Amino acid sequence: MTILITGATNGLGAYLATQLVKAGEDVVAHGRNPERLRRLSEELGVSTVQADLTDLSQVDRLADEISGRFDRLDVLVNNAGIGTGPDPSRREESADGIELRFAVNYLAGYHLTRRLVPLLTASAPSRVVNVSSAGQQAIDFADPQLTKSYDGGRAYRQSKLAQIMFTIDLAGELREAGVTVNALHPATLMPTTMVREAGRRVMSTLDEGGSAVLRLITDPEPAPVTGAYFDGTARSEPDTQASSADARGQLRTLSEALVATALDRRAG
Numbered sequence: 001m002t003i004l005i006t007g008a009t010n011g012l013g014a015y016l017a018t019q020l021v022k023a024g025e026d027v028v029a030h031g032r033n034p035e036r037l038r039r040l041s042e043e044l045g046v047s048t049v050q051a052d053l054t055d056l057s058q059v060d061r062l063a064d065e066i067s068g069r070f071d072r073l074d075v076l077v078n079n080a081g082i083g084t085g086p087d088p089s090r091r092e093e094s095a096d097g098i099e100l101r102f103a104v105n106y107l108a109g110y111h112l113t114r115r116l117v118p119l120l121t122a123s124a125p126s127r128v129v130n131v132s133s134a135g136q137q138a139i140d141f142a143d144p145q146l147t148k149s150y151d152g153g154r155a156y157r158q159s160k161l162a163q164i165m166f167t168i169d170l171a172g173e174l175r176e177a178g179v180t181v182n183a184l185h186p187a188t189l190m191p192t193t194m195v196r197e198a199g200r201r202v203m204s205t206l207d208e209g210g211s212a213v214l215r216l217i218t219d220p221e222p223a224p225v226t227g228a229y230f231d232g233t234a235r236s237e238p239d240t241q242a243s244s245a246d247a248r249g250q251l252r253t254l255s256e257a258l259v260a261t262a263l264d265r266r267a268g
């Protein structure tokens with residue numbers, strides 16, 4: 001299988017890439033840092049693709065590159081992400097002027113996935129696995145980018161719920177096309193950069209979270225399930241906002257507008 005993992009140069013993504021290569025899968029490792037990608041490619045023998053997910057024009061170019069270089073895509077794992085940051089009170093924006101956690105954790109994966117739908121559909125049965133979190137909070141559509149009152153924890157949790165809302169919508173759209181779309185919380189507080197940066201106490205191993213993600217990537221058993229959210233390996237319920245078709249519609253409208261504005265600005 002050809003499996004694209006975003007954010008494969010560190011933490012959970014690097015763990016997944018290593019395990020999948022050991023299992024004989026063709027891994028395409030995405031990263032933002034060329035030197036880290038070079039080292040990963042030397043170490044694991046994987047194909048690599050580079051893009052900074054803070055910039056939607058780079059995400060767009062990444063989708064073009066993947067569609068041009070690879071004949072098929074069996075699994076897309078949207079794993080790359082940032083935590084609350086070293087100073088959770090400091091609001092940051094992406095290169096496109098979008099609140100940074102929303103931009104990197106959700107919108108980049110949203111745009112990449114939508115652009116790769118033709119390749120995923122042509123490769124069906126195929127899968128999208130969105131690495132979300134149990135840390136979720138309802139999106140405030142009056143101020144989704146938290147311009148008035150910012151908190152890094154809230155920004156992170158909103159972005160993680162947005163991934164799940166997108167999962168439900170895309171699963172519905174692709175049900176007949178043979179592409180399953182699922183989201184999960186891998187494990188709580190694994191020993192990775194974002195957890196260390198937040199000064200949180202480690203509570204799980206990478207093996208625990210990694211095996212839950214690997215199950216959604218490779219196990220035949222959950223394949224027919226789509227539009228689901230898992231806490232580890234257990235089917236679970238996300239924040240109630242995810243079940244609102246109206247809220248999901250608002251998120252989609254917002255996402256399309258933000259992507260269009262960002263790409264127009266870059267083109268113009």
Ligand SMILES: NC(=O)c1ccc[n+]([C@@H]2O[C@H](COP(=O)([O-])OP(=O)(O)OC[C@H]3O[C@@H](n4cnc5c(N)ncnc54)[C@H](OP(=O)(O)O)[C@@H]3O)[C@@H](O)[C@H]2O)c1
Pocket residue numbers: 006007008009010011012013031032033036051052053054078079080081082104131132133134185186187188189190191192193194195
């Ligand atoms: N750790 C946990 O306990 C935990 C719990 C629940 C959910 N998660 C989720 O698991 C996923 C992986 O996180 P992790 O814990 O493995 O964190 P991590 O070690 O900090 O890894 C994050 C990955 O995302 C990449 N990344 C960050 N910003 C990027 C950008 N602008 N462009 C491209 N790539 C970027 C990083 O690239 P570099 O290698 O260049 O830094 C890195 O490879 C995230 O979605 C996170 O929300 C983690």
